[in-house]
Amino acid sequence: MNRARPVAAALLAVTGLALVTACGSNPYATSGAVQPVALGVQQQQPASTVPAGAGRTQLVSSTVEGLGTVLADAEGHTLYRYAKDSAKPPKATCAGACAETWPPLVSDAPALAAGVDAQLIGEVTRPDGQRQVTVGGRPVYRYAKDTGRGIALGQNVSADWAAITPAGEKAVAGRDSGGASATEPSEPVGPAEPKTIGTTDVGGLGPVLTDQAGDTLYLFTKDGKDSGTSTCDGACAKTWPPVRVDGRITVAESVDTGLIGRIRRSDGTMQVTVGGWPVYSYSKDDAPGEANGHGVGNTWYAVEPSGCKVDPARRPEARQAVATSSSSGGY
Structure with a gap:
């Protein structure tokens, strides 16, 4: 078995999240696919209530189940901070392949915000010359796999990435909005481990x-x-x-x-x-x-390492006799 390593966000090379026609390609290379449901969210401040501003990025606050109050962009995408960036002075270090997975929140003019102290909002010039929004001096990013409201998959990618609160701090897992509950398990569920x-x-x-x-x-x-x-x-x-x-x-x-x-x-x-x-x-x-x-x-x-199913025509050399039922799907 190959040696395993932690998933490093900076090494992920994804450009969006969606369906592709070729098996084995990155499944998140285009837009338009149905995305996994992650952490539940209740939007506190709908984007439509934020004053419009030409060329300006908008920030809103939202309550994410398990995280508490976090920041989101105008479309409701959760925003994140990167531990390898700095706040004093503000500096963005996520570029190249990293920025494809973690798109920086950029703005052509000072960002507008709702539910956030305006004095915390700023900007920093990125290596490519774009102006990236900062909160509390921290550059903020989206996560490429969060393609809808309430998705917060980036919270668990690595210790370097965390959702950002309206105060510019890291959101802490375990906080709850108190408004959501899981359905009863349909099968025994034990503690899930990494x-x-x-x-x-x-x-x-x-x-x-x-x-x-x-x-x-x-x-x-x-x-x-x-x-x-x-x-x-x-x-x-x-x-x-x-x-x-x-x-x-x-x-x-x-x-x-x-x-x-x-x-x-x-x-x-x-x-x-x-x-x-x-x-x-x-x-x-x-x-x-x-x-x-x-x-x-x-x-x-x-499943092959490419994410495709192994050719159905192949068979294990020492396969045990297993009763199958196409009507039951092989349960």
Whole structure:
């Protein structure tokens, strides 16, 4: 198995978040796809109530479940601060590939703000000459995978990135708006731990993705690529345990970190996605290197490091006999 490393936001090379036609490409290369649901949000200050200003960026405050009050842009996208930047004096260090994943909030004129102390709002000149908005001296950014109101996936990417509060401070996970509650789990849910996505070679299949225990990971074609939802609950999730996560995800060096994401399941937990597909392990894989779930029900397939399903025509060399049912989707 390849050595794993923490996901470094500065190394992610994504330009937007959406559906692509070619499997194995970055699934976030264009706009328009349905995005994963992340942290719930209740917008306190609708963008329409902020005074308009030609050429000006607008900031609003919003309450994000689990984070409390944070800043967002006029479209409701959560704003973030970067630990490697400086506030005194203001300096932006996220450029190049980093800025593709974390687009800086730029403005042609002093930014307008609602629910924010105007004295905290400023700007800094970026290396490319653009003027970036600062809050409390900190340059602020969006996250490329946050493509709608309430998405705050950037909060968990690495210790260097955090949502920013109206005071310019880091938002702290664990704060709650008190207005949202998760639905009852449809299957037993234990504490989710930080996950490691690795790779291993399985006889007959080639390299496949694995979890930190070395177990093969699978996608379920009924979920749909980039759907932002998992359709495997109840008995299905007992046979195919979803790869849950509540912290940082680390990935093997052979895996493009831009393929890694997460969605919120119906029970309120977060599930890892790869290439836009929610991923699962298989309860009938008894040891690392097994892939007994590949091809089950013609709907379950091992996942390549590219985020694609392994060719259905391939079969593991030592596959156990597994009863399948196309009508049940192989549960």
